[in-house]
Amino acid sequence: MNDDFPLGLLFGLLLLLICLSAFFSSSETGMMSLNRYRLSHRANSGESRAQRVTRLLSRPDRLIGVILIGNNFVNNLAASIATIIAIHFFGDVTGPAVATTLLTITILIFSEVTPKTYAAVKPERIAYPASLVLEPMLKLLYPLVWLVNAISNGLLRLLGVKSIEGDGDNLTRDELRTVVHEAGPLVPSRHQAMLVSILDLENVTVNDIMVPRHEVSGIDLDDDLDDILTQIRTSQHTRMPIFKGDINNIIGMLHLRNAARFLSRSEVTKAAIVQEAREPYFIPESTPLHTQLLNFQKQKRRIGIVVDEYGDVEGLVTLEDILEEIVGEFTTDVASQNQDIHPQEDGSHVIDGTANIRDINKSLGWQLPTDGPKTLNGLILEHLESFPDGPVCLEIRPVRMEILEVRDNLITAARCWQAVRRTTTSS
Incomplete structure (x- = not known):
């Protein structure tokens, strides 16, 4: 070379x-x-x-x-x-x-x-x-x-690899949630929260967000007719269940815009009220929210009666309740609108025992467990494993509670505040 x-x-x-x-x-x-x-x-x-x-x-x-x-x-x-x-x-x-x-x-x-x-x-x-x-x-x-x-x-x-096709990129729900969180400025934080809420609908059932039966405002046909008409005229709700004697005997759902048809008459009868009602729509209490959202769409409904496995009424749920799980509350200050939560000057909150735990978590940003009892009263009783004879203090996760009032085998009020974790170092 x-x-x-x-x-x-x-x-x-x-x-x-x-x-x-x-x-x-x-x-x-x-x-x-x-x-x-x-x-x-x-x-x-x-x-x-x-x-x-x-x-x-x-x-x-x-x-x-x-x-x-x-x-x-x-x-x-x-x-x-x-x-x-x-x-x-x-x-x-x-x-x-x-x-x-x-x-x-x-x-x-x-x-x-x-x-x-x-x-x-x-x-x-x-x-x-x-x-x-x-x-x-x-x-x-x-x-x-x-x-x-x-x-x-x-x-x-x-070695056990049976397929070499390039189709292994399907995301699980948790992986998709991570993708949404990591989108950064490409997806606004408000939109990220809505997307994650949609993914979480499968984990929430209607009995988690329903209005419990003791808070349901309905028309009892056993009441006096004048009282019923007054209730209809002054109601703040758009739709009301009609029942006879007991809420388990629901006859129908009355849309108050239809009430004008019989209120304009010279004589109003209970039969005329029932005639304007629509047949009730019942929902099993364990129905996931994503399923119920589709059911509302198919049935052309906006409200349903939640029943348990024995057919007893547990409460009612509306389309707006499900939408609020996606987009958030329709109010600017949830805590101020929640009548069960009463802020105190020392930073604590006096909360009614019947308050829904999920509402408390959303209002105050707490992480109280929601996989068991639905109300604060039920959560405290489950934690104590007995009915308190008087004022008791306890801590559930990072929230400290003091029972203030007990009435008729029901914890009616408790003072709650978030505990501050202090770390100590040893020399």
Whole structure:
């Protein structure tokens, strides 16, 4: 090799092979680092380069096969050429060792670490242009790729991998919740809260948000007619259940806009009131909110009567109650609107025993358990495991409580405040 031209040609070819090695290395990392959901969106929008990349990623074994075939070929050829050049300068004994050392460092820096790091940070800048080369290359080398994949897939099946299709990107509900939280400024925090609330609807049932039966305002047909008419005229509710004697005997639901039809008459009868009512719509207490939301839509309803497994009325739930679980309360200050919570000057709150625990948590930002009793009275009794004879202090999670009033086997009021955890260090 006395002629300078072949040596210069070898140097040029070696440089080209190092660049090709960098191309294949960055292509592999760039393809595998792409945001699959952004890619799917662009492909569905008709973007040709995204569709091309999607086709390649649909069979990751073939994609990786063609990349590694190309990468190994150029690396081995580069090693051979580097060895020839090194032998020319350092001799037959030292040349191979020098070539191995220098080429390893060169490929590591310029063909592996640098291009792969860049591809991991900017995958779209690498993957989209690389697909222009990889797709026709896959078609050209398909017989060799098929042979290599047939052998490797057989080995994978021995290891328990039965499918190599690129379809393992389905998100669980918890993973989707994490994606929403990590969206950052791309999705406003208010919208993030709404999306997470939609995901949580499956974990909440109608008896968690219903108006309990003792708070239901309804029309008892056993009452005097004048009292019933006064109740209708002064009611703040849009819809009211009609029952006879006991709320378990619900006859129908009266929309107060229909009340004008009989209130305008000279003589009003209870039969006329019942005639304007719509048949009641009953809901099992264990129905998840996401299911009930769809049921309201199918049944063209906005309110339902919640019943237990024995058919007894537990309360009622409205469409607005479910929507509030998604978008939040329709009031600006929830605590000030909640008549069961009474803020005190010392920072504590006097809370009625019948207050709903979920309402307390939403109003005050606490984390009282909601997987058991639904009211504060029930939560305290469950914690004490007995009925208190008088004032008792207790702590449930980080909330401290003092029973203030007990009446008719019911805790009617308790003072609550969030405990401040103090950490101590030992010397």
